[in-house]
Amino acid sequence: MSKLIGAAIFGQSGGPSSVINSSAAGVFQTALKEECITKVYGAAHGIRGMLDEEFYDMSKEDPYEIELLKTTPSSALGSVRYKLKDADVDDTDYKRLLEVFKKYNIRYFFYNGGNDSMDTCNKISKYMQKSGYEMRVMGVPKTIDNDLYGTDHCPGYGSAAKYVATSTMEVYQDARVYDTGMVAVLEVMGRHAGWLTASTALAAYKGMGPDLIYVPELPFSMEQYLADVKRVYEKQGKCIVAVSEGAQYADGRFVADSGVRDAFGHAQLGGVATTLANAAKEAIGCKVRGIEFSLLQRCAAHCGSLTDVNEAHMAGEQAVKKAVEGFTDYCIGFERATDEAGNYRCLPKMIPLSDIANTEKKLPREWINAEGNFITEDYVKYALPLIQGESHPPVEDGLPRFAHLAKIK
Amino acid sequence: MSKLIGAAIFGQSGGPSSVINSSAAGVFQTALKEECITKVYGAAHGIRGMLDEEFYDMSKEDPYEIELLKTTPSSALGSVRYKLKDADVDDTDYKRLLEVFKKYNIRYFFYNGGNDSMDTCNKISKYMQKSGYEMRVMGVPKTIDNDLYGTDHCPGYGSAAKYVATSTMEVYQDARVYDTGMVAVLEVMGRHAGWLTASTALAAYKGMGPDLIYVPELPFSMEQYLADVKRVYEKQGKCIVAVSEGAQYADGRFVADSGVRDAFGHAQLGGVATTLANAAKEAIGCKVRGIEFSLLQRCAAHCGSLTDVNEAHMAGEQAVKKAVEGFTDYCIGFERATDEAGNYRCLPKMIPLSDIANTEKKLPREWINAEGNFITEDYVKYALPLIQGESHPPVEDGLPRFAHLAKIK
Numbered sequence: 001m002s003k004l005i006g007a008a009i010f011g012q013s014g015g016p017s018s019v020i021n022s023s024a025a026g027v028f029q030t031a032l033k034e035e036c037i038t039k040v041y042g043a044a045h046g047i048r049g050m051l052d053e054e055f056y057d058m059s060k061e062d063p064y065e066i067e068l069l070k071t072t073p074s075s076a077l078g079s080v081r082y083k084l085k086d087a088d089v090d091d092t093d094y095k096r097l098l099e100v101f102k103k104y105n106i107r108y109f110f111y112n113g114g115n116d117s118m119d120t121c122n123k124i125s126k127y128m129q130k131s132g133y134e135m136r137v138m139g140v141p142k143t144i145d146n147d148l149y150g151t152d153h154c155p156g157y158g159s160a161a162k163y164v165a166t167s168t169m170e171v172y173q174d175a176r177v178y179d180t181g182m183v184a185v186l187e188v189m190g191r192h193a194g195w196l197t198a199s200t201a202l203a204a205y206k207g208m209g210p211d212l213i214y215v216p217e218l219p220f221s222m223e224q225y226l227a228d229v230k231r232v233y234e235k236q237g238k239c240i241v242a243v244s245e246g247a248q249y250a251d252g253r254f255v256a257d258s259g260v261r262d263a264f265g266h267a268q269l270g271g272v273a274t275t276l277a278n279a280a281k282e283a284i285g286c287k288v289r290g291i292e293f294s295l296l297q298r299c300a301a302h303c304g305s306l307t308d309v310n311e312a313h314m315a316g317e318q319a320v321k322k323a324v325e326g327f328t329d330y331c332i333g334f335e336r337a338t339d340e341a342g343n344y345r346c347l348p349k350m351i352p353l354s355d356i357a358n359t360e361k362k363l364p365r366e367w368i369n370a371e372g373n374f375i376t377e378d379y380v381k382y383a384l385p386l387i388q389g390e391s392h393p394p395v396e397d398g399l400p401r402f403a404h405l406a407k408i409k
Numbered sequence: 410m411s412k413l414i415g416a417a418i419f420g421q422s423g424g425p426s427s428v429i430n431s432s433a434a435g436v437f438q439t440a441l442k443e444e445c446i447t448k449v450y451g452a453a454h455g456i457r458g459m460l461d462e463e464f465y466d467m468s469k470e471d472p473y474e475i476e477l478l479k480t481t482p483s484s485a486l487g488s489v490r491y492k493l494k495d496a497d498v499d500d501t502d503y504k505r506l507l508e509v510f511k512k513y514n515i516r517y518f519f520y521n522g523g524n525d526s527m528d529t530c531n532k533i534s535k536y537m538q539k540s541g542y543e544m545r546v547m548g549v550p551k552t553i554d555n556d557l558y559g560t561d562h563c564p565g566y567g568s569a570a571k572y573v574a575t576s577t578m579e580v581y582q583d584a585r586v587y588d589t590g591m592v593a594v595l596e597v598m599g600r601h602a603g604w605l606t607a608s609t610a611l612a613a614y615k616g617m618g619p620d621l622i623y624v625p626e627l628p629f630s631m632e633q634y635l636a637d638v639k640r641v642y643e644k645q646g647k648c649i650v651a652v653s654e655g656a657q658y659a660d661g662r663f664v665a666d667s668g669v670r671d672a673f674g675h676a677q678l679g680g681v682a683t684t685l686a687n688a689a690k691e692a693i694g695c696k697v698r699g700i701e702f703s704l705l706q707r708c709a710a711h712c713g714s715l716t717d718v719n720e721a722h723m724a725g726e727q728a729v730k731k732a733v734e735g736f737t738d739y740c741i742g743f744e745r746a747t748d749e750a751g752n753y754r755c756l757p758k759m760i761p762l763s764d765i766a767n768t769e770k771k772l773p774r775e776w777i778n779a780e781g782n783f784i785t786e787d788y789v790k791y792a793l794p795l796i797q798g799e800s801h802p803p804v805e806d807g808l809p810r811f812a813h814l815a816k817i818k
Contacts (some may be wrong), residue, residue, distance in 0.1 A: 016583055045587070046589040048588055055530045058605070072582070073579050073582050073583065074582035074586050076588045078586060078588060080587065107593075165808055166711050169809060171705065171708060173425075173481070174425055174482065174483045174704045174708040175704065177425050177483050178483045178487070178488055179453075179454040179487060179489060184704075192559040205806075243625060250563065255718070289704065292701065292703075293705075294698070294700045294701075295579075296705070297582065298583065299583040300576070301579060302575050370744060387807040388807040390801070390804060395799060396615075398571060398714065398796040399578060399612070399615055400575060400576055402582065
């Protein structure tokens with residue numbers, strides 16, 4: 001295929017992770033070296049910045065700051081949650097994008113996000129093709145939720161899993177310290193898939209994990225939960241529970257909707273951890289504590305997985321290389337391989353955008369135990385390679401030194 | 410003074426920290442080398458284990474595991490919250506302790522905890538003196554709250570402050586990522602003193618911290634808070650707030666008591682972060698998020714301060730050395746010094762137990778700004794040396810390797 005000459009643009013979208021910026025570094029560092037890429041732009045707030053012509057010239061950034069992106073959490077360029085309408089319903093945004101792309105001769109489009117973002121990529125690519133505007137569109141995956149279709153795992157997951165497992169081990173040490181009873185409930189991110197909640201099983205594998213794990217792949221039953229907690233508590237006087245934020249009853253009600261109303265009659269979403277901790281208190285009468293890992297689990301770059309950081313970087317690099325080679329309409333994915341010594345290796349693969357867009361990959365049923373309250377060893381075997389190696393940002397004054405981009409328009 | 414020959418016992422008490430076990434390592438490693446100390450016992454659950462004769466022979470532990478205590482969070486021997494009655498009211502416990510001490514010829518008593526624990530030390534020492542039982546009693550300080558009287562700072566504080574400041578910087582990155590408005594409220598431990606909440610100012614010093622900080626040293630005003638948040642939000646479209654869990658209104662009511670009642674009419678203590686986030690939502694109508702650092706801030710050994718870990722170890726070592734030298738009824742404290750090059754140094758000092766027991770040290774008023782909504786640079790100068798150096802546990806399978814004590818009775 002002939003080399004397409006023009007500018008490249010990169011945007012970040014959806015919920016941030018510890019390593020989305022590592023992918024950005026992979027894209028920028030590779031694109032800045034490619035001869036056929038005349039300019040490298042970083043869009044402010046993803047598609048929003050492209051529509052508003054708000055983007056930065058990445059060649060003007062200090063290369064050291066771009067290198068620091070590898071260990072800087074969240075989305076350095078700003079993220080966005082913006083769903084493009086179908087072009088046949090309303091093509092205003094698409095027309096505007098085409099105008100902007102033409103103005104800056106943007107021929108390479110890289111977009112970093114989860115399945116919604118891949119849907120955005122796909123729609124844009126289709127529209128540009130229909131309009132006869134030659135462009136190479138490549139997706140770079142990311143999601144701490146690990147729920148993208150067609151890839152062994154997603155960049156962002158390993159670091160989040162490492163943080164959740166490490167913190168769970170530490171909470172295990174803390175929550176069992178007194179000679180009095182205690183039920184601790186850990187709430188982990190994941191609305192529809194239990195991948196990240198499952199990572200608490202890594203702590204259990206080290207003998208310092210939860211006694212019970214509930215994921216949203218199966219309907220939640222308050223009766224079973226209380227029976228489970230009582231059984232564990234009666235045996236050991238302590239119980240640690242891990243639960244996904246998205247836990248739902250069989251009828252579709254969220255467990256987080258505790259039924260409590262405020263002074264105005266509004267439902268108070270107390271959080272799953274608080275709801276389940278309170279239910280245990282009511283049933284057993286012991287001390288309880290609900291702990292929500294909250295935003296910390298998706299931005300804890302100080303406890304990153306080096307494997308994850310490197311793979312995220314590789315995904316960005318591959319997206320640029322494949323686009324330059326002439327590919328378009330793919331998202332970079334990962335294939336798990338084994339080297340001659342039997343060690344884990346991660347190889348890049350290409351997943352058609354139309355396959356990955358809007359599809360969710362759940363935790364396999366066989367990785368959840370029969371009772372639906374724990375995670376099996378097959379998951380542990382799957383996840384362990386993803387959390388290997390320690391990634392820390394450089395330290396200045398005892399605190400992380402994150403990237404400061406100059407953001408020159 | 411003559412050398413007192415006999416066994417030593419060590420107990421851990423009160424809320425755990427990342428480095429209470431480092432002090433334990435300091436006590437054990439030093440005591441095991443002292444000739445006049447015939448046996449070294451570790452008490453299960455502090456004073457409780459002493460009363461129940463449940464203690465472990467530390468000479469039977471693998472020295473490598475004792476070394477690992479330096480980077481193992483929480484209280485490896487188990488902690489306790491048990492307040493001894495005054496001996497003139499009820500001397501049952503004291504009689505029992507004397508019996509146990511005599512039985513095992515325990516002549517050295519080391520106790521690791523906060524001001525309540527120092528009160529325990531003091532009462533025991535006085536009783537043993539009155540009974541004519543020769544014993545050396547030394548306290549080893551610890552508290553993430555940093556509120557002990559007579560010492561420049563407390564072991565445990567530096568690591569908790571480092572974790573809180575680091576996590577605040579990470580949340581700052583994450584909470585500002587979208588182009589939409591956001592108020593995030595971070596809840597930090599500290600019932601009566603704002604030392605740990607103040608540590609978010611270290612993140613602000615790095616340009617990635619809260620806009621507003623509220624500590625319990627001053628009464629909380631919902632009117633001022635809402636006016637403050639509105640002002641910041643109108644200017645920048647985002648606002649990050651740090652607040653102590655113990656924030657109280659001028660009339661003594663806790664901010665955490667949100668007034669919400671559950672189906673049974675019980676007050677729901679929603680947590681300060683949730684309460685203040687909801688109040689901001691009501692007033693501004695923007696997206697909000699309440700984040701509670703919860704137990705994580707006192708057990709995150711994976712993000713420990715090496716300065717703190719080493720100082721905690723030194724405090725344990727000094728307690729044994731001073732007791733062997735003949736001192737009793739003191740708690741080890743820290744004096745801040747400067748070496749010839751102007752660098753921070755930490756020297757041990759001895760604080761009479763009767764001075765330290767039950768006294769709380771608050772954040773100085775002049776380290777809180779005039780408006781009562783931020784922390785001054787004097788605090789930053791004070792705290793920076795305490796968070797220097799990175800302490801990580803050794804890693805095994807990508808996860809921390811904590812100490813496993815054999816606990817042989």
